[in-house]
Amino acid sequence: MEMQAMKKYLMRSGLHPLEYKTPGDLIARDFIGTNSGNMLYAYGIFRNLVSPDVTIESDEYVVSMSKVDDINTNYDGYIIALADAIRPDFMPTLKALTNVIRALKIPVYLIGMGVRADYGVAEADLHFEYDDIVRDFVAAVLEKSSVVGLRGDITAQYLNNLGFKQGEDHVVIGCPSMYAFGPQLKIRDLRSDFSLQSSRFKTNISKSAPEKTMDYISNLHRDYAHVSYIPQEYDEFKLLYSGGSTFSINHYPSNIHDPAYASGEAQFFLNAPTWINEMKHADFSIGTRFHGNVAATLAGTPSVTIPIDARMQELVEFHGLPYVLPERLDENPSPEALLQELDMHAPERKQAANFANFITFLKKNGLEPTIEQDPKMTYADRLEQQSNLYRAVASSEQISDVERRSRLAEGTTANLIKEKRLRAAIKHNQEKNHALTNENDKLHAQIEQLQKQLQTATENPDED
Template identity: 50%
Template structure:
């Protein structure tokens, strides 16, 4: 049995509670990270291979243990080529250089403004990215990137497209292999079950459009993804304040009690199958709907999102397409909600080719087996924590939440103190 270590905050089948999440950020600041890890578990778990999360631990002292206990290290990243992630990229590079097992990069993107051209892709961290990719290529055949813009960036750094790197999109889109069937939807009304998602950097017209959606459609449910939004929903305390963005549980996006925060991918996807439509600026909020068979419209805000909606054929509109009088039915008429279906099979087969090139095991999912994979059989009896409702929801047990908040924070402080003590000891050596 081969065992692969994978960069993830937790295993998708781990029973984690809000208390666990208060104690430690297991979602990497954004619950969207849960989706692509979940997909890789489903695709790479076979009768002869399993995956295990590294819990986002970057400790060079664990290299010996990793070498002795794993057959490979799988790294899946989002827009990791950005200034505030470079310190982690440097630590990863140091660890990768000391590993004696294969290392696979299955997805990574560059963060850049909307409209960035290939010639604009020059950053202060270029050398750090070059070192990182070189370290991985010494331990695997080819790296996978999220879209064309990231491919252009690596080509600018001297890496060869389709030899050193290839576009594979986001692994989350391959959760059920080449199976992708989106239900029909011609219009929405007050009975339609709508989910919305938002980014804090969304322009004012988009923020106002989402707010208007919640005013006009009583069944609309806001699905936040940020770690700070989890804390807001669970504790009821306003932990951030963004103008025009839902920052309090008294805001309309939370007010109707339908808002949910998901701490595992399986429940997220299962719940979304009961919805009718999704719209917003969060890529994985809309991918969760898409792979669940629910029509969605993405509103890409930057080049990172743009390269992915184009590669996967996700139905989308631009922020400037939204005017003061725009409504969802106007937008539905302007997009093809089935466009992703037509790209799915080709993209998935290319993803499988990528795994083959790197000699990684996989379970090929098609119409006959996508709901009965080795991973499904492995976790069929495992229970997962339900979605979290807002603090002011009728179903909230306030006493239980306060107890979990206190215990979770106490453990968090103990963990931080232990880490500080460990670091001091290492510095004194």
Template identity: 35%
Template sequence: MKKILIRAHMSPFDNLDAASVLQHDRIGTNAGNMIFINSIMRALMTEDVQIDTFNTRRDLTAEMVERINAEYSFVVLPFANAFRPSFQRELQKITGFVKKLKVPCVVIGTGISATYTSPLKEENSFDGTVREFVRTILDKSAIIGTRGEETSAYLTRLGFKEGTHHRVIGCPSMFWYGEKLPQIEKKELTKDSPVSINWKIDLPEPIHAFMRSNVCRFENFQYVPQITDEIRLMYYGTPFPQGKYKKITDQYPAQACHPWYLQDRARAFINVPSWFDYLSQKELSFGSRIHGNIAALLAGTPAYVIVSDYRISELVRYHNIPHINYQDLKEDDTIFSLYDRADYTRLQEGHRERFENYKSFLEENGLAHTFDMEPSAPRPYDRKMQELSLQPALTPFFSASSEEQARRLAELQRDQEALRQKYDELKSMEMLLKLKRMYKSANRILEKLVKKK
């Protein structure tokens, strides 16, 4: 059996509980990462392929290089917005790691991170890091897949040729079902419609204002936090790390006592099937989260994206996802008026061509896939997921029963004790290292004194 190693913070087949996921941040900061990673796994997991995962924050070791070269046929690197200043150090480490590999290494989706107010410049601080990364990947693969035209234009400016070194493939999550997308039924939207919303702390104020004024128009809404800190807040009632978020807009659900949490108006997810199931019961998903809204489309539910930056813009434009750039919002725009104008038939337009492009990208890089199977045939990924008893949606701490609250608090206490023990171990190791350095320094001094005598 062939083995493929994919960059991910966890495998969906690990079926971890909430404590394990939240304590160790096994969603990679954002639950949206699960959508495109699982979609890639579903596509590449053929009958004769085993898929394992590795974490590029902790697993870039010499031992891992040896293991990969001995056991694996491919390494697959899915990214979101990898080309950004804050990811530069990790990208450099990944580049050094990939150089040591003797097996093909394929990048399936990567993108830039740039806002409308701070677009990419002709020269950026991370350009050199990106150039070296791209050259290294091209030594191990045929071509790199980018998330959209902005990213491909950036790589072209760096000297790489579109169509030869890189090409737009969009978001792999949109090809979950291959050449067809679920049919989106656009129902009449009323104040009583079951609606799911997604939001983000660090957004331009016009988006915050839009969300504040539109969420309250619905009687039957639920909020889906996606960031690890926010899920911890909702699930355990624990506050954000002190000083981490400099500015939090008015009415944002940033405290455990927020009305949405007290009224049981929030759900979070640590696996994809539970998320899809929840969204399939809604009549609309809207907000600023691209993968939270893509998940809705894959569940057959209409979604509408309020676009905040180029990273999201290039995806919604490529896939024809209904959206509006926040700069284009007018004073009288509401989610009702935007939804009325949304054309969900455009999602299907060009999807087959985009899918064929994605499929040929995989084949060009030597990756076998399940897309040639009958559409109704269960994939190996599906069969394996069906064997699991998956964690259902996570609910707010203060809307849980007293017994459930006590269980979560005990769970949290165990986790914190484990972290304290690890901290103590690290401090002990640090002390030993200091003593070792002091011992060596003392020996050098003694040696000098002996020589002088």
């Protein structure tokens, strides 16, 4: 019987989904890509593709032309998972990725990409000053794959506007995070004795949320006893971990004494599995962060999402996540009223068809999904059982003075390590620049010598 060849893929992510990372590691290197939600869609892809014959490694968000030869030699494909990558500040990264993709000799798979725009944007007229950069990137990926996967219909229409063909060049697959556990979702009903005062629920919020929405979420922490805030951004992690504020935004929890942090129950997660498992203990989740509520959905916990832009709009619509618009919160409804007026089971009815569509997309690109074969116990589950993952990071308001001092010391050590790495990188680049300067001087000298020889030959031509 012929043995199946092992395949090894490189995936654009900050870390391997089952890698043990500590708070000190995160202080030293931002492996969440500024937002811990990034870990969830990498986790979804990993669970669907890893097998005894397939390994997936992280590029740690570091891919450059200098690594192309190594990637071509050691990997069978490059998986690119993106969130709202079609935005102004991501264009330099998109251009760099395009150059790398064009130099690769292996397949490239774009499993998710979305557009950042205002809620209710007119899709048919969607164009940006960086259209050419996006068009070039998608074209480069299509040179190395059969079809690209997009997060929703708004992004699909945007690519149509750029001249790509829906169904041929691109398909809507939603967010891979939703497929971490296969084709079935089971959202729990609220308890018969459900009470807001006794329920344990989670909140999340975005810095770009309307001020009244921020106030609504903050007031939940003031008005109810068992509410836990789950921050997702890198600077929020540093605030939660050390207690020192690194930013200040009106109406947004940006101080350790703000209601969202003051209870001491805020938590930050360094990996997807512990995040999802923690959400199993909540009665419901509410907030403006898509992945914050995806974690709840995967855990079977009811959730209310507040979409604030087009990137969330297309995702909640595609996956059927229960949602209310920010304007609804201006009326100051109780969370109980929202839970009663929304269909908490809506995602269940969309999941099977969405998952089948996702599997078709993977197979069309020559990938071999494994989770569909036995979603109850996948190879990824066995790997997860063997892994050692860091627990949820508790707020500095919930720890002893001794541990707080330890955290500050750890942060200082991590920053020293980061500074050492930066100094080493600077030294390396200086040495490289010096070597290039010397080589350049030699070339200039050779050019001058050749020019003199040319001039002499011109002034003294050979006679026949």
